[in-house]
Amino acid sequence: MNIPVGAFIAVSSVLFFIGVAGVLMRRNAVVILMCVELMLNAANLALVAFSRRGGSADERGSVFVVFIFVIAAAEVAVGLAIVLSSYRNRPTVDVDELHAMKG
Amino acid sequence: MSFDLIETILFALLTIGIVGGAVGVVFLNRITGAALLMAFTFLCNAGMFVLLGAETIAAFQVLIYVGAITVLILYGVMFTPQQERPYGLFFQKQTPWAALFVAPIGIFVALFAFSFRDSENPSTKGGDLVPLATSVFRDFAFPFEVASVLLLAAMIGAIVLVKRDDE
Amino acid sequence: MPLGPFGLDPAIWAVLRLVIAVLLAVGLVFNGALAQIYLERKIQAIIQDRVGPIHTGPWGLLQTLADAVKLLGKEDIRARLTDRWFFLAAPAFVFSPMLASYVVIPFAPGVVGADLNIGLLYLTTLGSMTVLGIVIAGWASNNKYSLIGGLRSAGQLISYEVPQILSLVTVVLVVGSLSLTQIVDSQPGIFINLLVLPLAFVTYFIAGLAETNRNPFDLPEAESELVAGFLTEYSGMRWGLFFVAEYGEVTVVSSIVTTLWFGGWHGPWTDIHPLVGPALGVLWFTLKTYFFVLVFMWIRATLPRFRIDQLMSLCWKFLIPVTLTNLMVTAVLLLAFPDDKLPVAIANWVLLVLFAAAVPYLQRRRLAALRQRLATRRLSLATADRPS
Numbered sequence: 092m093n094i095p096v097g098a099f100i101a102v103s104s105v106l107f108f109i110g111v112a113g114v115l116m117r118r119n120a121v122v123i124l125m126c127v128e129l130m131l132n133a134a135n136l137a138l139v140a141f142s143r144r145g146g147s148a149d150e151r152g153s154v155f156v157v158f159i160f161v162i163a164a165a166e167v168a169v170g171l172a173i174v175l176s177s178y179r180n181r182p183t184v185d186v187d188e189l190h191a192m193k194g
Numbered sequence: 195m196s197f198d199l200i201e202t203i204l205f206a207l208l209t210i211g212i213v214g215g216a217v218g219v220v221f222l223n224r225i226t227g228a229a230l231l232m233a234f235t236f237l238c239n240a241g242m243f244v245l246l247g248a249e250t251i252a253a254f255q256v257l258i259y260v261g262a263i264t265v266l267i268l269y270g271v272m273f274t275p276q277q278e279r280p281y282g283l284f285f286q287k288q289t290p291w292a293a294l295f296v297a298p299i300g301i302f303v304a305l306f307a308f309s310f311r312d313s314e315n316p317s318t319k320g321g322d323l324v325p326l327a328t329s330v331f332r333d334f335a336f337p338f339e340v341a342s343v344l345l346l347a348a349m350i351g352a353i354v355l356v357k358r359d360d361e
Numbered sequence: 362m363p364l365g366p367f368g369l370d371p372a373i374w375a376v377l378r379l380v381i382a383v384l385l386a387v388g389l390v391f392n393g394a395l396a397q398i399y400l401e402r403k404i405q406a407i408i409q410d411r412v413g414p415i416h417t418g419p420w421g422l423l424q425t426l427a428d429a430v431k432l433l434g435k436e437d438i439r440a441r442l443t444d445r446w447f448f449l450a451a452p453a454f455v456f457s458p459m460l461a462s463y464v465v466i467p468f469a470p471g472v473v474g475a476d477l478n479i480g481l482l483y484l485t486t487l488g489s490m491t492v493l494g495i496v497i498a499g500w501a502s503n504n505k506y507s508l509i510g511g512l513r514s515a516g517q518l519i520s521y522e523v524p525q526i527l528s529l530v531t532v533v534l535v536v537g538s539l540s541l542t543q544i545v546d547s548q549p550g551i552f553i554n555l556l557v558l559p560l561a562f563v564t565y566f567i568a569g570l571a572e573t574n575r576n577p578f579d580l581p582e583a584e585s586e587l588v589a590g591f592l593t594e595y596s597g598m599r600w601g602l603f604f605v606a607e608y609g610e611v612t613v614v615s616s617i618v619t620t621l622w623f624g625g626w627h628g629p630w631t632d633i634h635p636l637v638g639p640a641l642g643v644l645w646f647t648l649k650t651y652f653f654v655l656v657f658m659w660i661r662a663t664l665p666r667f668r669i670d671q672l673m674s675l676c677w678k679f680l681i682p683v684t685l686t687n688l689m690v691t692a693v694l695l696l697a698f699p700d701d702k703l704p705v706a707i708a709n710w711v712l713l714v715l716f717a718a719a720v721p722y723l724q725r726r727r728l729a730a731l732r733q734r735l736a737t738r739r740l741s742l743a744t745a746d747r748p749s
Contacts, residue, residue, distance in 0.1 A: 093198045093202065097307055097308055101304065101308060102209050102212060102242070104306075108296055109216040109217060110216065112293075116220065121225065122228060129232065132236065136242055139243055142248075150329045154330055154333075160254055162341070164263060165345050165348030166348075168266060169348050171267070172353075173355060175355075176356055178273070183276065184274045226500070253479055257482075257485065257486040260489075265493060265496055268497075269496075269512070
């Protein structure tokens with residue numbers, strides 16, 4: 092294989108920073124959740140790249156990826172539950188308007 | 195055509211898919227389009243895993259992310275309809291601070307990533323099904339059980355959170 | 362160099378088998394859909410004591426062709442406010458995973474598109490991508506009934522993936538590999554895995570009925586419902602594409618059942634000659650698969666439909682505990698008696714008998730509880746003060 096492991100890490104970091112930018116920039120709470128998923132995917136890509144392509148053959152990177160899958164699924168479920176119950180109280184998912192606990 | 199050329203072309207296509215999909219998620223005004231572009235990013239990520247030789251992880255990626263998480267997010271998008279906003283009101287008030295924060299760290303991480311460019315390239319070793327299964331069920335059996343308890347707690351929590359109060 | 366199947370050089374066979382796999386997949390899917398539409402009408406007619414199509418062609422064989430021509434000629438109605446790209450793309454999202462499933466199914470020794478060592482995992486992954494297509498189809502129709510039908514169908518599909526995967530995992534525990542070719546190779550005869558794991562077969566068959574939206578689980582697309590669920594706004598060939606996808610999915614589920622429990626391509630005379638043997642293997646495989654497709658149609662013509670809440674409680678309260686128990690018992694017995702399938706077989710048959718006996722028992726208890734509730738309610742109504 093002639094693709095250096097740094098290329099995968101570069102793609103993973105670009106994806107991660109697009110996700111960070113999305114979390115910081117967007118107002119819709121569901122889109123913020125989507126950008127968090129992008130960040131988790133970037134972490135998965137970096138982990139698998141290091142575990143399968145790095146110096147020594149180590150499978151623990153892939154195992155950690157399985158745990159990240161589990162946690163990401165749980166987090167999306169609970170996050171969406173929170174967004175939906177907040178939507179029930181005030182019909183908005185705009186995070187700029189959800190500032191009742193501010194100050 | 196040797197395999198090297200095909201792999202490089204595939205890597206380039208998948209990178210364009212991942213970055214294009216991610217940019218679409220952040221900048222697209224229509225939320226359902228953003229959700230589907232996110233699913234496309236997940237699929238390209240699974241392609242990257244196959245390229246690295248981790249086909250079991252790729253199958254899990256599609257099964258969990260595209261099959262379940264995308265559907266959950268689509269449910270969330272459908273149940274929270276909002277009026278279309280003009281593009282100017284799109285971003286939070288924190289956008290300049292976001293750029294100030296992300297750009298320097300981004301440059302640093304990019305430099306770090308490209309420092310791996312000239313390292314050795316070992317070939318991907320076999321499939322990853324048996325080593326992964328052995329690791330998860332023998333070395334990491336206890337975290338695996340804890341993860342299942344976490345999923346159970348998340349499931350119960352999500353159901354309790356969306357129950358209506360009058361039931 | 363050892364000769365591959367059909368007596369060919371392995372290098373040529375590697376390229377040829379991809380071509381054959383694609384042709385087989387496309388041919389099987391479309392011709393299979395045509396054959397199945399005709400078979401469905403004839404079998405429903407025979408069971409319902411009528412004749413079915415007899416006018417178009419000898420014994421009505423050209424009826425499907427007439428249907429296809431009619432569907433192609435229909436006007437492409439598209440409501441104005443639907444989301445155009447999603448509306449057009451949804452049938453593709455439902456059809457593509459089904460077509461991609463055919464690449465791992467072993468039709469004969471060596472005749473398989475790609476011998477993935479995660480074959481079964483690949484098939485379940487593709488099954489879960491269909492859910493996305495149905496949600497998009499329901500949403501893009503801009504129609505409340507379509508949306509609710511699509512979300513209900515997606516919920517049904519996601520719920521029934523769990524007993525499906527658990528049944529498959531039980532077979533994988535006994536066989537020891539996820540690769541479909543190795544599962545077929547590990548069965549010395551036709552009925553071996555069925556004799557060892559009958560309960561997994563029954564639960565997988567029920568879950569497969571629900572996964573393909575077939576009767577008795579076809580509430581989203583039923584003909585006697587007021588609207589057709591997520592299919593309401595689709596007309597002409599787009600609807601046709603959804604239905605080819607459904608019949609293709611039925612064939613995929615039947616192929617998995619054949620491969621896992623009935624020996625795949627095993628049958629008499631499969632190794633007499635390198636040219637005739639694989640062809641006979643394909644023939645046995647097709648016959649067994651179509652036997653199960655006919656069972657699907659037989660069930661459709663006979664059983665009444667489940668309501669959505671009955672369907673969900675069947676999955677979560679009945680099938681998932683049964684499959685989990687099956688999995689635990691099989692795993693424990695395989696650890697206790699390694700390389701011995703007999704305790705697993707005995708335990709499975711015992712569980713199957715319990716499963717078959719539990720259904721009338723639970724129904725009787727529910728009926729008694731319902732009668733009790735009605736009696737107390739009638740009593741309270743009779744003794745209440747009512748201005749009547």
